[in-house]
Structure formats: structure tokens, C-alpha cells
Amino acid sequence: MSKQGTKSFMEHIRPRQIKAGALRLRATFCLGGFSFLAFIVLTITGVLLLFYYQPGDRAFASMSELNSVLPYGGFVRSLHFWAGQMMVISVFLHMVRVVWSRAYRPLRELNWITGVVLFGLTVILDYSGYLLRGGQESGAAATVGQALFRSLPGGQALATVFFGQPSPLNGSTLNMFVWHAFILAGAVGFLQMFHFWRIRRGGGVRPL
Amino acid sequence: MTFERTLYSRRQVLSLGRKTLLVLGIGCLYPVSHYLRAKENQLAVARIASSEMPLKIHWQRLGQTRFWLRQGNDGVEGMWASCTHLGCEVSYNSEQELWLCPCHGSRFNRDGQPVQGPAVNPLARAEVQEKDGFYLTSQKV
Numbered sequence: 001m002s003k004q005g006t007k008s009f010m011e012h013i014r015p016r017q018i019k020a021g022a023l024r025l026r027a028t029f030c031l032g033g034f035s036f037l038a039f040i041v042l043t044i045t046g047v048l049l050l051f052y053y054q055p056g057d058r059a060f061a062s063m064s065e066l067n068s069v070l071p072y073g074g075f076v077r078s079l080h081f082w083a084g085q086m087m088v089i090s091v092f093l094h095m096v097r098v099v100w101s102r103a104y105r106p107l108r109e110l111n112w113i114t115g116v117v118l119f120g121l122t123v124i125l126d127y128s129g130y131l132l133r134g135g136q137e138s139g140a141a142a143t144v145g146q147a148l149f150r151s152l153p154g155g156q157a158l159a160t161v162f163f164g165q166p167s168p169l170n171g172s173t174l175n176m177f178v179w180h181a182f183i184l185a186g187a188v189g190f191l192q193m194f195h196f197w198r199i200r201r202g203g204g205v206r207p208l
Numbered sequence: 209m210t211f212e213r214t215l216y217s218r219r220q221v222l223s224l225g226r227k228t229l230l231v232l233g234i235g236c237l238y239p240v241s242h243y244l245r246a247k248e249n250q251l252a253v254a255r256i257a258s259s260e261m262p263l264k265i266h267w268q269r270l271g272q273t274r275f276w277l278r279q280g281n282d283g284v285e286g287m288w289a290s291c292t293h294l295g296c297e298v299s300y301n302s303e304q305e306l307w308l309c310p311c312h313g314s315r316f317n318r319d320g321q322p323v324q325g326p327a328v329n330p331l332a333r334a335e336v337q338e339k340d341g342f343y344l345t346s347q348k349v
Contacts, residue, residue, distance in 0.1 A: 023218075051244060071242045 027101070031094035032199075035122075036192065038087035043189070045080040046181065055177035059134030084126050091122050111198040114191055121188050128180040132173050142176075251347040252288075258341050267300040267318070275334050275345045276300060286334030286345050287320060293327040307331060 021027060052070065054062040066073040095115065098104055104112035127145065131138045142163055149159035164175025216224075254273045261268065263279040267287060270277055274297055276287040289298045289307070296311035306323065307316035314325030321330045337344045 048240065048243060070246045072239045073243060073246070075239075076243060 029093075029097055031090050031097055035087055035090045035094055038083045038090060039188070039192065041083040042080060042087065043185070045076050045083065046185070048076045049080060050181065053132070053177075055132070055174045056172050059132060059173045063133055080129075084129055088122055088126050091119050095119055108198070108202050111195060111202065114195050114198065118188060118191050118195065121184055121191070125180060125184050125188065128176050128184065131176050132180055134173050138173075251349065253344070253346040255342050255344045258338065258343055261343065266302045266305075269299070270343075270345065273345075277336060277343060277345070284336045284338060284343060286336035288332045288334040288347055290332065291327055292322070292329040292331060293325070298331065 049066070052062060052066045052073070053059070063077070066077060068074070098112065098115065127141070131142050131145075146159045146163055149155040149162065152158065162175065162179060164172060252274065254270055254275050256270055261270065261277065263277055263284060265279055267276040267278045269275070269289075274289045276289055278285050278287075287300075289300075290296070291298050291309040291311065291314055293309065293312055293314050296309050298307045298309045298314070298316065300307050300318075305318045307318075307320065309315070309325065309327065312326050314327035315323045316327070316331050317323050319330075320333070322328055332348060335346045335348055
């Protein structure tokens with residue numbers, strides 16, 4: 001990127017002037033920013049968990065070890081869990097605020113659609129994280145998810161791609177792990193950058 | 209701007225927030241390094257039912273581990289099959305009665321004494337205990 005290009009990019013992120021009204025707390029309640037904060041916490045703690053989590057048959061055992069033996073392991077895991085729960089809630093409230101202030105109307109239409117996709121991906125990430133724990137309740141949740149997939153045409157193939165096996169009972173979390181940690185999280189990170197860029201183009205809030 | 213002057217400006221509060229984040233970030237380094245280094249002093253252990261591994265005079269490898277066991281003159285002996293040069297995994301060739309290192313060609317005799325190659329120290333022995341029909345082996349400290 002040329003020097004001019006860098007400067008113009010930075011001025012998109014941090015413009016000189018913005019509308020005074022956009023700074024009011026009531027305009028946004030900081031809900032989008034709060035979701036992004038949760039996403040940053042999730043990324044950092046998620047990377048830390050990657051060092052010890054063993055996808056596959058050892059999922060539950062490695063999580064138990066992380067929880068009980070490793071220094072600060074339980075803290076890192078709890079932070080990841082609660083940031084995930086908070087992100088689902090704050091993304092949902094963010095959506096409610098957008099509907100309430102009618103910010104989905106033209107000019108911001110594309111960003112509304114991006115946001116709806118992001119909400120869906122956030123929920124799927126939360127669900128897949130629940131499956132990654134590899135406990136009994138994860139197996140039950142996987143069964144429900146697979147049954148939902150199978151009700152779609154061609155759903156058996158989809159279920160195999162997402163869950164990786166015909167039966168969730170043998171407890172492997174490998175496929176779900178790839179989706180959770182790389183594909184879905186990467187897609188959310190990329191779409192968020194696009195989302196923020198569109199906010200700037202629409203004359204929205206100045207980020208910190 | 210339509211804001212009245214208050215005690216702190218928005219910029220001041222934000223810059224205080226940024227400094228707080230920096231301090232918190234540095235404060236995290238200690239717990240994070242402890243978390244990541246949790247297994248640095250961990251020693252290898254393995255066990256196998258003695259019925260599954262009838263011992264001989266020659267060294268035999270225990271499963272997929274670096275532990276090798278044999279029947280010595282006074283009880284079970286264990287060997288930790290890591291070359292004392294740079295730590296490659298050595299394996300016992302029962303025809304030559306030598307431990308061979310694939311990396312730099314070190315050789316050790318059957319008791320682990322260096323015969324040839326860059327390694328000058330003997331191979332490390334492993335702790336072996338026989339208990340309730342199991343061999344429990346562990347690295348020596």
C-alpha cells in the first residue's frame with residue numbers, strides 16, 4: 001500500500017470529523033463495540049486454548065486437565081466461555097437496537113444483511129463451542145443438530161461435512177473443531193472488518 | 209461540538225483507558241507464560257501389563273514410547289532411548305547388539321555405553337517398578 005493509500009485508509013478508520021449526534025451513547029449503546037470486544041477476548045483466549053485442546057477422542061480429557069491441573073487454565077477457559085455467551089447476547093441486543101433506530105434502511109442495507117449473517121455465524125460458533133467440550137451433553141446437542149441437518153434435502157452430506165461422522169456417539173470433535181477454530185471464526189473476523197468499513201462509509205460512530 | 213466542559217475531556221478518558229489496557233496487557237504476561245510453560249518439567253511415564261510384555265535378555269520397546277525394557281541379572285531394567293548427543297530417538301539393533309542413532313550415527317553398546325560417534329555420554333536409564341502385574345516406567349530426573 002502506498003503512503004497515500006495508508007493515510008486514506010487510516011482516515012476511513014479515524015476520520016477528522018464526524019456528526020456530533022453519532023457520539024451520543026443513545027445512538028448505539030456501544031453494543032456493536034461490546035460485541036467486538038468480546039470477539040477480541042474470544043480470539044486471545046481461543047488461541048491460548050489451542051495450545052492444550054486435543055480435538056478428537058481426547059477432547060473431554062484434555063479439557064478436564066486444562067481445567068484442573070494447568071495454571072490459570074480454568075480462568076482462560078471460563079473467560080472463553082463467558083465471552084462467548086456475552087457475544088451472543090450483545091450481538092442480539094445490537095440487532096434489536098438497529099431495528100429500533102431503523103438503521104437497516106437504504107444506505108445501510110448491505111450492512112444490515114452482513115450483520116444478520118454475522119449473528120447467524122455467532123450463534124453457530126457458540127453451538128459448535130458447546131460441542132467441542134466433548135461431554136455427554138455435547139453428544140446430545142450434536143444429535144439434535146444432525147437431526148436438523150438431515151431434515152434438509154441433501155442434509156446427510158451436510159451433516160457429515162459439519163459433524164464428520166454418521167453417529168455423534170463415538171465422541172470425535174475433529175470436524176467441528178476445524179469449523180469452530182478456523183473456518184467460522186475466520187469468516188466472522190473477515191465479515192466484521194467489512195462491517196466496520198461499511199459503518200464508516202455510512203457516517204457512523206468513531207471507534208476508539 | 210455541543211458538549212459542556214467537564215472535569216475530564218473525552219480524549220483524556222480514552223487515553224487513560226488505553227494506558228490501563230497497556231498495563232493490563234503487561235500484567236497478563238506472567239500468568240500467560242505460566243500457562244504456556246505448564247508442562248516444561250513434565251517427565252514421561254508409561255505402563256504396561258507384564259503379561260503383555262514377556263521380557264527377554266534383549267531390549268524390547270514398550271509400545272510407541274521411548275522406553276525399552278529387558279530382563280537383567282537382578283530384575284527388570286529400563287532404558288530411555290534418547291541419544292545423549294542431541295536427543296534423537298535411538299533404537300536397539302538386536303543383531304549387532306548396538307543402539308543406533310539415525311541422526312548423527314552415534315552407537316552405544318547394549319548397556320548404553322558410547323562406542324562411536326559424536327555422543328560421549330552413556331544412554332540414560334529409566335526407572336522401572338513392577339506392581340500389581342504392571343510395569344510402571346518413568347524417566348529419571
